[in-house]
Amino acid sequence: MQDALTVAVQSMHNALARIEGTSLNMANLTTVGYKRSVPVTQSFSDYLSVSGYAGAPRLPFPIMLPGVDQVPDFKSGGVKLTGNPLDLAISGEGYFEVSTPGGPAYTRKGNFRLDERGRLVTEQGHPLLAQGGELVLTTSQPAIDDAGRVTEAGRLVGQVRTIQFSGVRGMVKLEAGLYQQGSAQIAPADGEARVRQGYLENSNVDSTAEMVGLIESMRHFEAAQKIIQGYDDMLEKAIRKLGEL
Numbered sequence: 001m002q003d004a005l006t007v008a009v010q011s012m013h014n015a016l017a018r019i020e021g022t023s024l025n026m027a028n029l030t031t032v033g034y035k036r037s038v039p040v041t042q043s044f045s046d047y048l049s050v051s052g053y054a055g056a057p058r059l060p061f062p063i064m065l066p067g068v069d070q071v072p073d074f075k076s077g078g079v080k081l082t083g084n085p086l087d088l089a090i091s092g093e094g095y096f097e098v099s100t101p102g103g104p105a106y107t108r109k110g111n112f113r114l115d116e117r118g119r120l121v122t123e124q125g126h127p128l129l130a131q132g133g134e135l136v137l138t139t140s141q142p143a144i145d146d147a148g149r150v151t152e153a154g155r156l157v158g159q160v161r162t163i164q165f166s167g168v169r170g171m172v173k174l175e176a177g178l179y180q181q182g183s184a185q186i187a188p189a190d191g192e193a194r195v196r197q198g199y200l201e202n203s204n205v206d207s208t209a210e211m212v213g214l215i216e217s218m219r220h221f222e223a224a225q226k227i228i229q230g231y232d233d234m235l236e237k238a239i240r241k242l243g244e245l
Helices: 002-027 044-050 207-244
Strands: 037-041 068-072 079-081 088-091 095-100 103-107 149-152 155-159 162-166 178-180 185-187 194-197 199-201
Touching: 002 037, 002 068, 002 207, 088 095, 095 178
Parallel strands: 088 199
Antiparallel strands: 037 068, 079 199, 088 194, 095 103, 095 162, 103 178, 149 155, 162 185
């Protein structure tokens, strides 16, 4: 019975982790370029292998359930027209590269602005990297074509870089829609990525699917809670009976 109680408690922790992930997704439903978090659990066979229990069963057998991890879903979101010439979206695979104090970072969040030095930067002030370095403009009305070429009054001033990766699940999620390369590898451009000026990428969160997942997680939590309540009732009755002897 003690093992069942331990499993029920771990199950509640896992359900709570799923609820927290869903809540975070719903809170970022309208956040530009946001990538939803997906709860994943290690398969039981992999869990046994990592725990050293692969092959013939032996004791003591692990009674804890595998935990829940949150991984980003890198699927692209839809795009919306803003008409702002400094708003950029990527059609297809790829990321904008920006410079941060911790090194290069990558994002699909294209709501850029000009800083006091005329650099095109993110909301947090991280400069967008173009071919050859930072992109410095003299006007807030540049023209940017689908290849990322930036012109002012017909003069080429730079080209926005779009970086593609293989093994994107190896990228490390940071704050504010930024990612580090992590174990992902930079891949050759496939020629299909396009820069769209005056557009922003929406969050890839599906509110309906998130609500369904939230209900399932809450019911799972409640079921595990009932197991613990039942165990508590049985323990209380046992103690009362022993007190009567």
